[in-house]
Amino acid sequence: MTNIRDILVLPEKTGLPLDLRRGVDGCRVYFEIGFGNGEYLVHLAGKDPSSRFWGIEMSRSCVLRALRRAARAGVENVALMCGDARFILRECVEPCSVDGIYMNFPCPWPKKRHSKKRLSGDGFPSEIARALKAGAFFELMTDEEWFALEVRKAFESEGSFSAAEWVENPPRRVTTKYERKWTEMGKSLFLVRLVRSEGADDAPLRPREVEEVHIRVPGRGALAPLLQGLYGSGGRDGASVWVFKKCYSSDDGREHLLEVVATDEGFEQKFFLLAVERDDDALVKVAPHSSRREGSGGGGGFRHRVSPPGERLQSVSRGAGEAGKKEVRPTSGIVMGALFNILGDLRDRSFLDLFSGTGRVAARALDLGASPVYAVESIRARSDRIRAMRDWGPSFNLVAMDARRALSMFTRRGARFDVVFADPPYGAGWPAELPGLLFPEGGGVLKEGGVAVIEHSVREEVLCGSACVLLDSRSYGDTALSFLGHAAAGEVRERGDDGE
Structure with missing residues (x-):
């Protein structure tokens, strides 16, 4: 049985851009976005062991089930990630590096108020175009004809794609759970395949490196009480919302990690701010790792020094911060x-x-x-x-x-x-x-x-x-x-x- 720890990929602990070929030069690379239980992805991997197959899925329970399926099947050319495909393709995948992307029966979001969540909106076709090589494909299977037509139109309008296939009820070697369900109900299924144009810009630019930025905070005195007092407070700037959480201090009391939870444009993340005390000021920056270090001496580790303060704190809401609530909870x-x-x-x-x-x-x-x-x-x-x-x-x-x-x-x-x-x-x-x-x-x-x-x-x-x-x-x-x-x-x- 394949070791499932080799299948799950955590981008925050992996060098970027991702090594999509996982050490095998010249192999082809494919993605399935929203792989569900993983049956289609594992089937593809088993039929083509010389290629690498990556899966992206928002649901943690689906990732867990797919991990078990891949381990039982013994496939060694599958990698799974949990997260939003828009973010992962944009931030973790080198441009023009993928040979094909599959999506099987994604939610079509039929209600008008949910239209921004559809594949046809919010810049998703551009993110797909950015990841694919020239001549590579994007393939969609759906049971909704209107949705298939809308996606085809959106990708063609993006400028980098041309329609290669439109097939109603195509024969397939392996089917997904929803595919079997819709077929049993007598519904028609639609396959749309679009190919990235050869003339599109395919220069393999690597994601740009962001320069580290320190903020200098003048003043003297211990930082720990100040940072500990921030627990539960936060703020917002437009669509961005953040909340300060626990504070960890080094054994010598000179370095501190402040946990932050933030949402920005629909993406949620947790990270740490690193504050280093000096004689006349402190330097603050985003910590290079998303997890605190454990240690037991020499200032090399960080320990949680305090429990959250018991006084009433201001909560963060979708509108404006609402002070004065007896129980501190987000909306x-x-x-x-x-x-x-x-x-x-x-x-x-x-x-x-x-x-x-x-x-x-x-x-x-x-x-x-x-x-x-x-x-x-x-x-x-x-x-x-x-x-x-x-x-x-x-x-x-x-x-x-x-x-x-x-x-x-x-x-x-x-x-x-x-x-x-x-x-x-x-x-x-x-x-x-x-x-x-x-x-x-x-x-x-x-x-x-x-x-x-x-x-x-x-x-x-x-x-x-x-x-x-x-x-x-x-x-x-x-x-x-x-x-x-x-x-x-x-x-x-x-x-x-x-x-x-």
Whole structure:
């Protein structure tokens, strides 16, 4: 079996631009964007062992399933990355270095308000053109004819592409889950292949290097109390939002790492600011690595010196900062938006919403195609409001009981879910208890390859037992999202960006 640690690529720990050929000169390089379970990508890799196949996927649970599939298949020419393809192609891939890019059944985003998310918008055709060699191809498979036509028009309008193929219901050696589903339903499928023009500029320019910039901050005195006091504060500039998090200090107290969470143009990232104390000033810059270093002496390591301050802090919202709230949390819209961006495609995936509250998370999952969706809420007034808030349809089920009883009932009935989301009350010990309820010995409600997400305060710790593994953890102000999976499926622990 292939070592799955050789398959997963972390761009922040890899030299850029990426070595797409992985040491094999002259081989061909292909990408699949949005590889889902990885069946199509692994099939391609197995049929062409002399080429290199890269997959990009937003969903961490999909990456985990594809890792296991590739390892079982024993393919050694596959590499997987978790992230936004627009960003990875632009920042990590050398121009004119890819022989072909596949996309199978991406979400067409049919609603007008989501049009900017489509492949035809937001500069995506230009990013594809930048990565492809002259004569290389971009291939799209979809079940929506209007979407295929729109994408073809957008790529042709970009100026670097010409249409090479348009095929309805093409025969294919391997099919994806959605392809089989649409075929069984009698839907027509459409293949669009576009070729990058030979006359397009194909000079292999490498990504430009950015000069390191230091900011000099005059003054004397210890920086640690100041940096520690920034915890939870932040700001915004247009579409950019940032929040300061934990501070780590070296043993000699002269160097400090301040964790920052930022979103910019839809991209989320975590990084550290490095502050170095001098006699009359301090130098501040972006730290060269995304993870803090551990050490035990000589000032070579950084240790977390303080817990977050208990005083009320200003939270960051989509509009303006709102001071004066008793509980420090980002707006629910920010957290919910991040949750569903990370989960990725939910079409026909079963979804369980524990501690449903207002029902907004369950409603969003249903709108994104999850089926069936179960909402569990024990408080009668809340469950009545959920029931009355909309026409839910046949795929929705409301369970009016407490979470422990509901999980016991689902387990007895053999009900299992692809995604389990829990947003329990803060400060009641649920983050420590829920992993045991969700991952009991001998079963539980989460499917193999599924993901459980617990929303909790950053001051609370999720305690994973032997049956589960922490796949990832994200924080937004005072709120954290912890992603858990089965331990048997978690040979690779997806690294949280804070390096902990």
